Amino acid sequence: MSDTPRSHGRKSIAASLQPQELMSHAPRLAQAWTAQVITLLPDAFPGVLGESLTGRALKGGLWQLDAVDLRPFGEGRHRNVDDTPAGGGAGMVLRADVMGRALDHARARMPDAAPILYLSPRGRRFDQAMARRLSRGPGATLICGRFEGMDERVIDHYGIEEVSLGDFVLTGGEIAAQALIDATVRLIPRVLGNQASTEEESFSDGLLEHPQYTRPAVWKGLPIPEILLSGHHGNITTWRRRQAERLTKERRPDLWRAYCAAHGRDPDEDQEL
Numbered sequence: 001m002s003d004t005p006r007s008h009g010r011k012s013i014a015a016s017l018q019p020q021e022l023m024s025h026a027p028r029l030a031q032a033w034t035a036q037v038i039t040l041l042p043d044a045f046p047g048v049l050g051e052s053l054t055g056r057a058l059k060g061g062l063w064q065l066d067a068v069d070l071r072p073f074g075e076g077r078h079r080n081v082d083d084t085p086a087g088g089g090a091g092m093v094l095r096a097d098v099m100g101r102a103l104d105h106a107r108a109r110m111p112d113a114a115p116i117l118y119l120s121p122r123g124r125r126f127d128q129a130m131a132r133r134l135s136r137g138p139g140a141t142l143i144c145g146r147f148e149g150m151d152e153r154v155i156d157h158y159g160i161e162e163v164s165l166g167d168f169v170l171t172g173g174e175i176a177a178q179a180l181i182d183a184t185v186r187l188i189p190r191v192l193g194n195q196a197s198t199e200e201e202s203f204s205d206g207l208l209e210h211p212q213y214t215r216p217a218v219w220k221g222l223p224i225p226e227i228l229l230s231g232h233h234g235n236i237t238t239w240r241r242r243q244a245e246r247l248t249k250e251r252r253p254d255l256w257r258a259y260c261a262a263h264g265r266d267p268d269e270d271q272e273l
């Protein structure tokens with residue numbers, strides 16, 4: 001390995017009319033995949049993304065994080081960012097003008113091809129295909145909601161796509177944003193030491209992953225399936241595929257039907273799995 005950092009020669013400089021107070025302190029790498037996150041809790045980043053493989057890749061310049069604090073864009077002396085819902089009701093809503101200012105500021109340093117995504121329980125369910133698509137682009141601007149969410153006009157005006165982590169409600173979008181970033185960044189070449197591991201894992205080919213085992217060979221009287229210790233790679237591959245198919249058929253009939261359709265197979269076929 002050379003001593004030259006992977007980010008070498010990619011620092012970019014851009015003129016800005018923004019007051020210093022509003023600047024992100026993140027270094028800017030011209031070609032690195034960029035997660036730009038608009039949040040009321042910038043200190044929550046990088047969070048767990050700063051650890052282990054994603055953390056090492058962040059330090060190595062394989063991707064970069066630009067946490068944009070929403071607060072300085074707030075109204076008045078107290079930098080208010082929210083107000084009561086029009087029409088009444090519980091809670092508070094993030095103001096359109098405040099979010100608009102933050103977005104205009106943030107987008108000035110993002111390529112147009114990077115989508116703006118709003119983490120929201122109403123959104124399209126995030127999945128592996130979306131992670132893969134995002135990882136092939138330049139990055140994304142992620143909006144983390146808080147309270148009752150954000151004024152709808154922001155979504156309409158910027159053509160923002162809503163993305164959900166699943167059918168449950170979080171208190172804010174930060175954990176969802178970190179999950180989305182983690183799933184995406186690990187697909188960027190060289191982030192994982194062993195790229196082959198993303199080719200065999202769950203969802204990569206439409207199936208759930210086969211069971212995994214490691215030493216000890218017998219634990220609490222339970223042995224590792226004999227075939228895995230046989231050294232016969234052909235048989236091991238067949239066994240793993242059968243296990244993956246069995247698990248998918250049992251647990252995720254939706255994935256199983258899609259897999260069968262893609263492979264010209266009958267989902268109800270009664271084969272020995």
Ligand code: SAH
Pocket residue numbers: 118119120121122143144145146147148149150163164165166167168169170171172173174176
């Ligand atoms: N009132 C909203 C929920 C607001 S929860 C509703 O009923 O739809 C506050 C914020 O948490 C949201 O704006 C969103 O950014 C985030 N959030 C909550 N659940 C989420 C989920 N399942 N996926 C992604 N983001 C979520």
